[in-house]
Amino acid sequence: MAELIATVTSWPSLLGVLVVFGFAPGFCLRLIVFAYPRGDPRRAELIAELYAVPRIQRPLWVAEQLEVALFEGLVMRARTWNVSRRRWPAAVRGAGRTLSLVITVVLAVGGVGGSVLVIVRLGSFEHVLVLLGAFGGGLAAALVLGAVNLLKDRFRSS
Amino acid sequence: MALLEDPSGRHWGYELSKRSTVRSGVLYPMLTRMLDEGWVEDGWEDPTTIREKRPPRRYYQLTDKGRLALGGVLQEARREARFTDLHWRFA
Numbered sequence: 696m697a698e699l700i701a702t703v704t705s706w707p708s709l710l711g712v713l714v715v716f717g718f719a720p721g722f723c724l725r726l727i728v729f730a731y732p733r734g735d736p737r738r739a740e741l742i743a744e745l746y747a748v749p750r751i752q753r754p755l756w757v758a759e760q761l762e763v764a765l766f767e768g769l770v771m772r773a774r775t776w777n778v779s780r781r782r783w784p785a786a787v788r789g790a791g792r793t794l795s796l797v798i799t800v801v802l803a804v805g806g807v808g809g810s811v812l813v814i815v816r817l818g819s820f821e822h823v824l825v826l827l828g829a830f831g832g833g834l835a836a837a838l839v840l841g842a843v844n845l846l847k848d849r850f851r852s853s
Numbered sequence: 854m855a856l857l858e859d860p861s862g863r864h865w866g867y868e869l870s871k872r873s874t875v876r877s878g879v880l881y882p883m884l885t886r887m888l889d890e891g892w893v894e895d896g897w898e899d900p901t902t903i904r905e906k907r908p909p910r911r912y913y914q915l916t917d918k919g920r921l922a923l924g925g926v927l928q929e930a931r932r933e934a935r936f937t938d939l940h941w942r943f944a
Contacts, residue, residue, distance in 0.1 A: 736895070736911060737881070740866065746907035747867045756867075762878045767885065
């Protein structure tokens with residue numbers, strides 16, 4: 696019992712409590728709100744709301760905000776990024792599309808080639824290799840689809 | 854329902870989530886949609902009225918459109934057998 700009391704009242708425990716209920720919630724929340732676009736009122740709102748939350752509930756409340764920020768903030772950010780991207784000059788947009796097309800093709804060829812090489816060179820179809828092949832194939836298929844979409848977009852815009 | 858308990862009052866995000874027992878992960882996207890629809894309007898607390906050392910909070914207030922729309926939703930809910938156990942705390 697004495698050991699338990701000594702552990703609970705020790706300096707590391709006190710420090711832990713100070714970090715978890717004092718410093719960490721505010722610090723983490725200030726990082727989390729970066730998920731929202733610059734100037735979004737939710738950034739200031741969440742930081743102000745933190746002071747209304749009882750100290751004991753703050754760690755969990757902040758964890759909840761991470762969920763909101765990931766699903767709401769990042770979507771908003773993607774939307775604003777998309778809008779601002781449309782404002783870029785045509786030459787920059789064209790260069791960006793070409794670069795993403797090149798990366799997609801290289802990754803697709805690498806994915807398919809790598810999967811074939813792994814299966815053929817090692818000559819065995821153990822579970823790991825099959826999984827690797829399937830993963831590579833899936834990745835390649837996704838990338839090829841992406842490339843096709845990009846090409847379509849390219850032809851439509853030209 | 855929490856908004857209609859005080860239709861002309863100012864509501865805060867955390868307070869709304871406590872009163873309505875809706876998690877903030879659900880409440881904030883809902884409030885954003887209501888703002889987009891024009892059901893609620895938002896504003897910021899006057900910094901001169903704050904006594905504690907904290908930044909001003911954002912409040913939400915029902916608009917006339919929101920009051921009508923939410924009233925309609927509640928009327929429908931009252932007719933639903935699923936919600937008969939609910940305690941209606943407002944007119």
